[in-house]
Amino acid sequence: MTDTRRGLLVILSSPSGAGKSTLARRMMDWDTSLRFSVSATTRSPRAGEVDGEHYHFVEESDFKTMVAQGEMLEHAHVFGNFYGSPAAPVREAIEAGRDVLFDVDWQGAQQISNSSLRDHVLSIFVLPPSIRELRRRLETRGQDSDEVISKRMQKSWDEISHWDGYDYVLVNDDLDASFEKLKVIVTAERMRRAQQPGLVTFVRSLQTEFQEFEDRDA
Ligand SMILES: Nc1ncnc2c1ncn2[C@@H]1O[C@H](COP(=O)(O)OP(=O)(O)OP(=O)(O)O)[C@@H](O)[C@H]1O
Ligand SMILES: Nc1nc2c(ncn2[C@@H]2O[C@H](COP(=O)(O)O)[C@@H](O)[C@H]2O)c(=O)[nH]1
Numbered sequence: 001m002t003d004t005r006r007g008l009l010v011i012l013s014s015p016s017g018a019g020k021s022t023l024a025r026r027m028m029d030w031d032t033s034l035r036f037s038v039s040a041t042t043r044s045p046r047a048g049e050v051d052g053e054h055y056h057f058v059e060e061s062d063f064k065t066m067v068a069q070g071e072m073l074e075h076a077h078v079f080g081n082f083y084g085s086p087a088a089p090v091r092e093a094i095e096a097g098r099d100v101l102f103d104v105d106w107q108g109a110q111q112i113s114n115s116s117l118r119d120h121v122l123s124i125f126v127l128p129p130s131i132r133e134l135r136r137r138l139e140t141r142g143q144d145s146d147e148v149i150s151k152r153m154q155k156s157w158d159e160i161s162h163w164d165g166y167d168y169v170l171v172n173d174d175l176d177a178s179f180e181k182l183k184v185i186v187t188a189e190r191m192r193r194a195q196q197p198g199l200v201t202f203v204r205s206l207q208t209e210f211q212e213f214e215d216r217d218a
Contacts, residue, residue, distance in 0.1 A: 007094030007120055008195065010034075010186060011102045011109045011166075014126035015156035016079070017138035019172040023126065024103050026179050027186070033197065035093045037102045040066060043081040046143045056086070074104065074111035079151055083108070094120065099190075106162035113165075122189045124182065125166035129173040131156065 010027075012020040028036055040056040042063050051057050058066075063082045067075055075084030085102060093100045094117070102112070113121050128134035134156060138149045163169055168185050172178040190196055 006097040006195075008099040008122050008186070008189060008193065009090070009094075009102065009112060009117060009120045010099060011104060011112060011121060011123040012126060013104060013106050013109045013123070013159070013162075013166070014172075015128065015134060015159040016152040017134050017141065017156075018126045018128040019137065019175065019178070020103050020126045022175065023172070023179060023182055024101055027101055027182060030179075030183060031099075031186075033098060035089070035098050035100045037085050037090060037100050037104075039083050039085050039104070040072075041081055041083045043079075043083070073115060073117070074108040076105055076107035076111075078105050078107075079148070079155060085112070090117070099186075099195075106159055106165070110162075110165065121167075122186070123166040124168045124170060124185060125163045126178075127160065127163060127169060127171045129171055 012024055014020045024036065028034055038052065038054070038056060040058050040063055042058060042060045043055070045051065045055070045057050049055065049057075060082065063075075063084065066072055066086070067084065071086055071088065072084040073087040073090055075082065077083075083104070085104060085108060090100050102108070104112070109123050112118070113123060128137070131153075135149070135153055138144065138152060144152070170178055170181055170185075
């Protein structure tokens, strides 16, 4: 087991379109020490998606090789494509004491939560305020065909039905309010695990100061 004060694995899941990528982007801007787990996928890039930044876009044969070689922390077949989280960058981040942010479906969340890294996990499920609004968001995102949107809507209940396996559940109605709640959840979890940056150094300085007081009073 690894030291759980080193590296939190913050997992965001939701039905497609509920807003987890939007929240993840805000989290990355808020805390530049956070590392985003760039997934590998066999899906085609959307307009504006950059290979290596949003995803590692790979062929199915390469994806299967990565899985066979044990390079994935988790992987799943979602909406007709393969997705997986490469393990090496996650383990490196934990070693360096950095927190990692994941945008994965319920299957990925479950696999990470059952892995040897389970004690590092902080899982958050993002719900849409309504199914109608979920559809509206997928449509206004303007990235997917009607066929893809229908498929994702059909699968939305499958995803939502796993909501109660998560540590926290967030209804993403107002985006700013949801982001504030997400920051509170992560901050509180860091404090619970005594994982604030610079904390160990600060406690050492208190110890030195305490010793100085003791020596003076002796
Ligand atoms: N609270 C919100 N209110 C209104 N629109 C939102 C809100 N959150 C996100 N959106 C918008 O909804 C659309 C879908 O959001 P996003 O792409 O983040 O969803 P997602 O959960 O990551 O979907 P996927 O799983 O398909 O990647 C985007 O156009 C985004 O700008
Ligand atoms: N189990 C995993 N699920 C993943 C991963 N990367 C993304 N996802 C999930 O797939 C769907 C669709 O994503 P999209 O980018 O095509 O809209 C969404 O629910 C993601 O959370 C992964 O590495 N593993």
